[in-house]
Amino acid sequence: MSGFAHYLPDIWAAIIAFAILTYVVLDGFDLGIGILFPFLGSEENRTRAMNSVAPVWDGNETWLVMGGGGLLAVFPLAYGIILNALYVPIIIMLLSLAFRGVAFEFRGKTRRWQKLWDKAFFGGSLIATLAQGAILGGLLRGPEVTGRTFTGGPFDWVSWFSLGTALALVAGYVMLGSAWLVIKTSHGLYDLARRVGQVSLIATLGFIGLASLATPFLHPEYYNRWFAWPGIILSAVVPLLLLAAAFGYWKCIRSDRGVMAYLSGIAIFVLCFAGLGLSIFPYIVPASITIREASTTAMSQGFILVGAAIFLPIILAYTAYAYWVFRGKTSEHEHHY
Amino acid sequence: MSIFDIPTLDLARAQFAFVVSAHIVFPAFSIGTASYLMVLEALRMITGKDVYLRIFEFWKHIFAVVFGMGVVSGVVMSYEFGLNFAHFSDKAGPVIGPLMGYEVMTAFFLEAGFLGIMLFGRNRVNKWIYMFAVTMVAFGTLLSAFWILSVNSWMQTPAGFAMNDVGQFIPKDWWEVIFNPSLPYRFVHMVLAAYLTTALVVAGVGAWHHIKGTADDAVRTMFRMAVAMILVTAPIQIFAGDQHGLNTLEHQPAKIAAMEGHWETSKGAGLILFGIPNPSQERTDYKIEVPYASSLILTHSLDGEVPGLGDFPPDERPPMTIVFFTFRIMVGLGFAFAAIGLWGGWLMWRKRLHEPGLFHKVALVFAPGGFLAIIMGWFTTEFGRQPYTVYGHFTTAESVSNLSHGAAWAALIGFVLVYAFLFGSGIFYLGRLMKRGPEGAEPVENTPQRAGGVAGAMLANDVTTEKEEAHA
Numbered sequence: 041m042s043g044f045a046h047y048l049p050d051i052w053a054a055i056i057a058f059a060i061l062t063y064v065v066l067d068g069f070d071l072g073i074g075i076l077f078p079f080l081g082s083e084e085n086r087t088r089a090m091n092s093v094a095p096v097w098d099g100n101e102t103w104l105v106m107g108g109g110g111l112l113a114v115f116p117l118a119y120g121i122i123l124n125a126l127y128v129p130i131i132i133m134l135l136s137l138a139f140r141g142v143a144f145e146f147r148g149k150t151r152r153w154q155k156l157w158d159k160a161f162f163g164g165s166l167i168a169t170l171a172q173g174a175i176l177g178g179l180l181r182g183p184e185v186t187g188r189t190f191t192g193g194p195f196d197w198v199s200w201f202s203l204g205t206a207l208a209l210v211a212g213y214v215m216l217g218s219a220w221l222v223i224k225t226s227h228g229l230y231d232l233a234r235r236v237g238q239v240s241l242i243a244t245l246g247f248i249g250l251a252s253l254a255t256p257f258l259h260p261e262y263y264n265r266w267f268a269w270p271g272i273i274l275s276a277v278v279p280l281l282l283l284a285a286a287f288g289y290w291k292c293i294r295s296d297r298g299v300m301a302y303l304s305g306i307a308i309f310v311l312c313f314a315g316l317g318l319s320i321f322p323y324i325v326p327a328s329i330t331i332r333e334a335s336t337t338a339m340s341q342g343f344i345l346v347g348a349a350i351f352l353p354i355i356l357a358y359t360a361y362a363y364w365v366f367r368g369k370t371s372e373h374e375h376h377y
Numbered sequence: 378m379s380i381f382d383i384p385t386l387d388l389a390r391a392q393f394a395f396v397v398s399a400h401i402v403f404p405a406f407s408i409g410t411a412s413y414l415m416v417l418e419a420l421r422m423i424t425g426k427d428v429y430l431r432i433f434e435f436w437k438h439i440f441a442v443v444f445g446m447g448v449v450s451g452v453v454m455s456y457e458f459g460l461n462f463a464h465f466s467d468k469a470g471p472v473i474g475p476l477m478g479y480e481v482m483t484a485f486f487l488e489a490g491f492l493g494i495m496l497f498g499r500n501r502v503n504k505w506i507y508m509f510a511v512t513m514v515a516f517g518t519l520l521s522a523f524w525i526l527s528v529n530s531w532m533q534t535p536a537g538f539a540m541n542d543v544g545q546f547i548p549k550d551w552w553e554v555i556f557n558p559s560l561p562y563r564f565v566h567m568v569l570a571a572y573l574t575t576a577l578v579v580a581g582v583g584a585w586h587h588i589k590g591t592a593d594d595a596v597r598t599m600f601r602m603a604v605a606m607i608l609v610t611a612p613i614q615i616f617a618g619d620q621h622g623l624n625t626l627e628h629q630p631a632k633i634a635a636m637e638g639h640w641e642t643s644k645g646a647g648l649i650l651f652g653i654p655n656p657s658q659e660r661t662d663y664k665i666e667v668p669y670a671s672s673l674i675l676t677h678s679l680d681g682e683v684p685g686l687g688d689f690p691p692d693e694r695p696p697m698t699i700v701f702f703t704f705r706i707m708v709g710l711g712f713a714f715a716a717i718g719l720w721g722g723w724l725m726w727r728k729r730l731h732e733p734g735l736f737h738k739v740a741l742v743f744a745p746g747g748f749l750a751i752i753m754g755w756f757t758t759e760f761g762r763q764p765y766t767v768y769g770h771f772t773t774a775e776s777v778s779n780l781s782h783g784a785a786w787a788a789l790i791g792f793v794l795v796y797a798f799l800f801g802s803g804i805f806y807l808g809r810l811m812k813r814g815p816e817g818a819e820p821v822e823n824t825p826q827r828a829g830g831v832a833g834a835m836l837a838n839d840v841t842t843e844k845e846e847a848h849a
Contacts, residue, residue, distance in 0.1 A: 094493075094497065095493030095494075095496065095497045096493055098448055098488075098489035098492050098493065099486070099489040099490050099492075099493065101448065101452060102481070102485050102490075104452060104455075105451070105455045105485055106481050106482070106485075109455050109474075109477045109478050109480070110478055110481075111459075112455075112458060112459065112466055112470050112473075112474040112478075113470070113474030113475045113477060113478035116467050116469075116470020116471060116474050117467045117470070119458075119466050119470065119474075120465075120470070120778070121463065121467075122459070123456060123459030123463060123466075123778075124460070124463040124778040124779055127460055127778070127780065127784055127788070128784055128787075130460060131460065131788045134452060134453045134456060135792070135795045137452060138452075138453070138795060139795070141445055141448055141449035142445055142449060142799050142802070142803060144445060145442045145445040145446075145803075145806075146802060146803065146806060149442070149806040149809070149810070150806065153802075188464075188543070189463075189464070189779055190463065190778075191779060194780075336474065336545070337471055337541070339547070339548050340471045340472070340475050340547075340548055343548070344474075344479065347478065347479050347482050347483070348478075351482040351483060352482065355482065355486045355490065358487075358490045358491070359486075359490055362490055362493050365493075365494055365502060366497070366498070
């Protein structure tokens with residue numbers, strides 16, 4: 041096997057991690073807005089908040105498909121086992137996202153049922169987020185695997201730990217959503233977003249603290265990684281960087297710099313993600329299947345890597361362009377296309 | 378046996394079949410509508426006629442609702458393989474995974490990325506970029522169909538692969554995998570189906586407004602375009618379907634036997650127009666048959682050999698009754714569409730297309746006919762390949778996940794309830810939009826123009842433009 045082929049699984053693990061992280065920070069803010077929906081005060085505020093994400097949510101959600109599709113493409117064994125093991129929360133997530141997604145279209149088509157689609161938007165966003173957090177928690181605990189088959193039960197993912205990760209994600213998404221509202225809105229909604237941003241930051245930090253304390257004790261393996269060389273560097277540096285990012289968010293959300301607040305929020309997610317990566321690498325199904333064991337042949341990974349090298353930069357370019365086209369504050373009259 | 382004794386395998390299959398059947402109608406309509414919108418926008422740019430803009434804006438609303446439902450059901454599809462068929466994902470993933478990856482990267486992102494501009498951006502970008510965005514959305518829908526049908530076709534007529542020591546299908550030649558023997562037929566058949574389905578819907582909406590006396594210039598124009606489209610596409614579709622049948626005879630003879638209703642392999646086989654398959658006796662009852670026609674159609678010779686299902690071992694037979702009837706419904710609808718096209722063409726030639734009459738009532742009745750035909754065709758091809766997921770190599774029973782019976786039931790019920798509610802509401806809203814007609818569509822001028830040059834607005838948020846506040 042040539043040198044390059046040897047690293048294909050690692051390259052692909054990085055690309056999929058990037059896709060999932062991109063999903064989290066992009067769909068994260070629009071799910072966060074969905075969670076805030078009932079608390080936005082007036083009808084006008086709700087319409088304005090929804091209009092600010094209507095042109096981009098489609099593209100945001102596509103990263104979730106990229107995560108799933110990518111996993112099937114290059115780590116089919118892991119795809120099968122993870123989806124099998126987390127069947128219940130994944131189906132809950134998909135059904136919730138369906139409610140959330142159609143609400144964008146249906147809400148503006150009716151007056152009588154508008155309240156219903158408001159609830160669908162809120163409920164769908166909240167439950168999808170909780171389910172995603174529980175999926176993360178369930179995955180970290182490590183599904184039971186025998187050979188190439190998941191052999192656990194349908195509710196193995198339920199635990200205090202996954203409840204914690206579920207609530208942490210709610211706080212984190214609200215934090216991102218608040219920064220987005222600061223960027224996109226003005227007046228009352230904008231003031232509200234600034235206050236909510238501060239509260240959600242504190243909640244996010246609290247949950248990250250709890251999860252960080254719990255994670256090393258889920259598996260002896262995690263413990264060793266975090267407190268042995270070179271993990272100890274990350275154990276020491278990550279909390280410091282995280283505090284710096286949190287401080288940045290706090291300063292910016294209070295002083296009207298929504299873009300910087302959003303970027304600081306992303307930094308918090310990236311750092312948590314790095315921590316997760318350190319905990320489970322080189323496993324892809326924690327504690328049972330490694331990236332290499334789950335890999336397909338180099339021929340499959342190489343074939344689609346060509347596509348990724350060509351298309352991912354193009355995708356990022358036109359995604360950025362679409363955001364650019366809709367830059368600036370959103371009025372509530374807009375997007376009644 | 379009570380329904381709670383249904384094996385988990387069948388629950389997993391029912392869920393997959395339900396979810397994919399619900400999904401397929403949305404992309405089919407999106408493919409047709411996206412191309413239609415692209416044509417309308419191009420016509421507007423070329424002719425400068427306002428009528429095309431009005432038709433465009435009307436169908437754009439409908440497209441947005443359909444596309445939204447397509448996205449949410451499509452996201453489900455990308456996880457469905459792993460949820461219910463984990464072993465299939467593991468074993469076939471090395472071959473089909475990269476194709477689905479290409480679908481996401483070349484098509485799904487393209488549609489989603491430019492959709493926002495197409496729906497909300499007419500006044501924010503110049504007309505060339507707008508035309509480009511509309512084109513990219515249309516192109517994305519077609520590319521998406523290409524990759525998904527490549528995956529499906531490979532499962533039906535697998536090629537270009539080898540097996541490794543853990544029993545996975547491993548790609549040997551990507552060209553052979555992607556352009557496997559049935560892909561060209563399946564792709565052409567599906568895209569034509571999408572165009573025909575959309576044309577039938579447009580014609581149906583136009584017919585309704587003719588009957589109600591609300592057919593203005595825009596309605597008349599779109600009605601003429603739709604009837605012309607049916608006239609052209611329906612006969613081509615019949616030809617394409619025939620070609621696809623020949624391909625199926627070559628690669629999936631058991632499926633052909635089930636479609637035709639033949640139990641015994643014979644030369645000079647008759648075409649069974651109607652009958653009732655009787656699997657326990659291995660015969661088809663109450664047959665109405667056209668002598669030699671089956672051989673003639675399938676082999677283009679009067680005494681050509683046509684396979685019978687009885688020649689296959691019982692555990693390799695697809696369920697004939699389902700395949701036999703779904704196939705006949707699809708073909709019957711196809712000929713009905715062709716007749717509608719000819720009828721409409723004749724009226725157009727006689728310059729009577731816009732006089733409300735029986736034709737308009739028929740066109741209204743057949744407005745959802747394309748969807749029915751697509752689902753029937755889908756059932757024919759998917760039930761027809763049973764008991765395999767990868768035809769001839771890997772069975773559905775080997776493919777299924779380790780699911781708990783209760784979770785599989787709950788998921789099936791959950792999908793049926795949620796989809797019925799969401800998509801039922803969606804169809805209701807679509808009906809309302811269609812009833813309103815192009816006149817009811819909001820004029821685009823309502824969308825406020827963004828002040829140019831607010832580059833700093835992203836970074837310095839206090840630059841809220843007065844113009845927008847004025848609109849607020």
